[in-house]
Amino acid sequence: MNVQLFALAIVDGVSYAALVFLVAVGLTLIFGVLRVLNVAHGSFYAIGAYTTASVGGAIFAAGFSPWLAFPLMIVAAVLVGTLIGGPIEKFLLSRIYHLEDVLQILVTFAVFLILEDFQRLVWGVQPLFEATALNQLGTVTVFGITYTAYQLIFLPVVAVLVLVGLRLGLRRTLTGRLITAVTEDREAAITIGIDAEKVYLITFIVGASLAALGGALASATTSVVPGMGADMIVLSFAVVATAGLGQIEGAAITALMIGLGRSFAVYVWPEMQVLVPYLIMFGVLLVRPQGLFGGIEARKI
Amino acid sequence: MTSILSKRWLLVFIVALLIVAPIVAPSTQVLLTLALAKSLAVLGVIVLLQAGQVSFGHALFFAIAAYGAAFLGRSMGGGEILLNLVLGVVAASAVALIVGLFIVRYRHIFFGMLNLAASMIFYSFLEKFYYITGGSDGLSVPRPTVLGMALERAEFEWILFYGALLLVLGALALTHRFLTSPLGQMMRAIKTNEVRLEYLGVSSRRVLLAGYVLSAALCGLGGALMATAQGIVTPEYAWWIRSGEFVFIAILGGAGSVNGALVGALAYEFVKNYAAAFAADIWQLVLGTVLLVVILFAPNGIVGLSQRLGNGRSEKEEAGQ
Numbered sequence: 001m002n003v004q005l006f007a008l009a010i011v012d013g014v015s016y017a018a019l020v021f022l023v024a025v026g027l028t029l030i031f032g033v034l035r036v037l038n039v040a041h042g043s044f045y046a047i048g049a050y051t052t053a054s055v056g057g058a059i060f061a062a063g064f065s066p067w068l069a070f071p072l073m074i075v076a077a078v079l080v081g082t083l084i085g086g087p088i089e090k091f092l093l094s095r096i097y098h099l100e101d102v103l104q105i106l107v108t109f110a111v112f113l114i115l116e117d118f119q120r121l122v123w124g125v126q127p128l129f130e131a132t133a134l135n136q137l138g139t140v141t142v143f144g145i146t147y148t149a150y151q152l153i154f155l156p157v158v159a160v161l162v163l164v165g166l167r168l169g170l171r172r173t174l175t176g177r178l179i180t181a182v183t184e185d186r187e188a189a190i191t192i193g194i195d196a197e198k199v200y201l202i203t204f205i206v207g208a209s210l211a212a213l214g215g216a217l218a219s220a221t222t223s224v225v226p227g228m229g230a231d232m233i234v235l236s237f238a239v240v241a242t243a244g245l246g247q248i249e250g251a252a253i254t255a256l257m258i259g260l261g262r263s264f265a266v267y268v269w270p271e272m273q274v275l276v277p278y279l280i281m282f283g284v285l286l287v288r289p290q291g292l293f294g295g296i297e298a299r300k301i
Numbered sequence: 302m303t304s305i306l307s308k309r310w311l312l313v314f315i316v317a318l319l320i321v322a323p324i325v326a327p328s329t330q331v332l333l334t335l336a337l338a339k340s341l342a343v344l345g346v347i348v349l350l351q352a353g354q355v356s357f358g359h360a361l362f363f364a365i366a367a368y369g370a371a372f373l374g375r376s377m378g379g380g381e382i383l384l385n386l387v388l389g390v391v392a393a394s395a396v397a398l399i400v401g402l403f404i405v406r407y408r409h410i411f412f413g414m415l416n417l418a419a420s421m422i423f424y425s426f427l428e429k430f431y432y433i434t435g436g437s438d439g440l441s442v443p444r445p446t447v448l449g450m451a452l453e454r455a456e457f458e459w460i461l462f463y464g465a466l467l468l469v470l471g472a473l474a475l476t477h478r479f480l481t482s483p484l485g486q487m488m489r490a491i492k493t494n495e496v497r498l499e500y501l502g503v504s505s506r507r508v509l510l511a512g513y514v515l516s517a518a519l520c521g522l523g524g525a526l527m528a529t530a531q532g533i534v535t536p537e538y539a540w541w542i543r544s545g546e547f548v549f550i551a552i553l554g555g556a557g558s559v560n561g562a563l564v565g566a567l568a569y570e571f572v573k574n575y576a577a578a579f580a581a582d583i584w585q586l587v588l589g590t591v592l593l594v595v596i597l598f599a600p601n602g603i604v605g606l607s608q609r610l611g612n613g614r615s616e617k618e619e620a621g622q
Binding site for chain 2: 037092095096099100101102103105106107109110111112113114116117118120121230234237238241271274275278279281282285286289
């Protein structure tokens with residue numbers, strides 16, 4: 001493996017990790033507050049990608065400025081999170097918090113099945129490709145390799161901004177502090193007058209929007225195909241489990257680990273590409289069952 | 302829930318129907334054989350649901366047994382059906398013992414998703430290492446002999462169906478025995494209160510491991526049967542959609558009882574075969590909606606519904622446990 005391939009693997013891994021992080025951090029945020037691991041999370045990623053690619057294709061064909069691709073991604077992500085994520089929490093998940101864990105998982109699994117077909121009904125099975133945003137930023141050359149600025153600079157910057165924004169948002173803003181309070185101790189938070197139901201709804205919408213943003217950003221780099229949501233939910237779960245449930249910074253570091261591991265596999269042993277994230281996860285969980293950054297929880301009798 | 306087999310009439314009725322079905326309506330025979338094979342795997346999923354754990358990856362064991370049968374049949378130039386089934390069960394149990402040692406340390410969503418990850422690993426192995434596994438085209442499974450006799454297709458399918466029926470009934474009885482045995486009761490206590498179980502000095506991991514291996518063995522039996530009946534194995538045997546299907550059927554039939562596996566699998570296969578043609582594009586949407594409705598409004602599945610219709614009062618107490 002020469003220097004150029006090495007650099008290429010690193011760049012691939014980092015840009016991929018940025019996308020995985022956005023999805024995984026939404027998943028871990030939702031779990032931290034709602035205590036429900038949302039199997040339908042990958043669907044938000046896929047729907048975000050589909051919305052961006054199809055709307056983008058339509059407005060660029062109508063002759064609008066290609067720079068609109070960037071605001072479009074944010075608008076699409078927020079819309080998907082609010083219009084699809086919002087009702088799911090409000091009308092469905094809010095009814096199942098008292099059910100046993102296994103049924104909660106199955107409910108989100110049912111939502112996932114429904115959303116998979118919803119995508120196929122709306123967008124069909126033909127792959128969509130809309131790379132305006134990618135082309136708009138051009139390419140850069142480092143260490144003798146030429147790479148798209150979108151993947152090399154833009155995606156990692158967005159991921160870091162989201163990470164910092166989430167951290168500051170949770171610590172400094174009122175809504176963020178309410179979310180933190182409910183995460184720490186739901187009953188105590190309700191007792192002092194926090195509207196937990198509203199906090200649940202807001203958290204779910206934010207988490208779903210982050211997954212949709214991941215999809216929106218990914219749509220510029222790859223074709224949008226059926227089944228991309230299923231792949232992503234398993235991968236982002238691997239990230240979240242390896243990091244420890246509810247760990248935001250941990251998710252970033254683990255996403256980087258898994259992204260790099262996967263991209264090196266592509267160059268070294270391509271058959272292993274799909275397996276590497278799981279091998280990393282199994283390896284970590286074997287040694288630290290609570291994840292790399294997870295704390296040990298007290299058990300209640 | 303006082304007794305898992307409390308309503309025997311439903312089972313008796315269904316078995317009677319199954320016995321006459323291939324004679325009255327021969328066209329249903331293959332479909333029913335496949336449904337029986339699937340019901341074995343669903344039974345495996347129900348065993349784990351009794352411990353409050355859901356696996357999104359049990360197609361792994363289904364596929365291991367199926368490919369085992371394929372390799373065995375091809376290497377022996379035909380093979381023997383009994384060997385196919387035995388190898389399937391042994392291979393699935395052996396893998397379950399190894400994977401299980403790791404997975405039984407986890408509960409709930411971790412348990413479900415780690416199973417999923419394990420099955421995805423096997424799925425991509427089947428797809429990528431095509432020089433061994435035939436890739437996405439899969440492998441053909443030659444028609445095996447039955448107790449050393451080489452049979453024509455019609456006779457073979459006839460024997461396969463009634464053999465499968467016997468296997469399913471045997472598996473139902475065995476699983477019922479297991480769940481009512483002390484070990485099975487301890488496994489069900491994992492769902493109710495695991496910490497108390499450990500305070501009694503029982504290793505809940507070891508108990509769950511026993512249940513895990515049994516559930517994998519049942520999936521393996523189903524997988525080997527399915528491979529033999531279909532004559533071909535593809536990576537789809539290990540795909541997550543198939544695992545999801547098992548879980549779906551278990552909930553549909555009623556995860557509180559072993560009969561739910563048979564009832565659910567028959568209902569599912571028939572609806573899928575005859576109704577899916579009208580709703581092929583929205584099949585998963587239908588599945589998801591039915592799953593939501595069953596969980597929210599009929600938590601004990603078809604078996605629970607039929608019991609409620611048959612006996613209004615006493616079942617309410619059961620449902621409210």
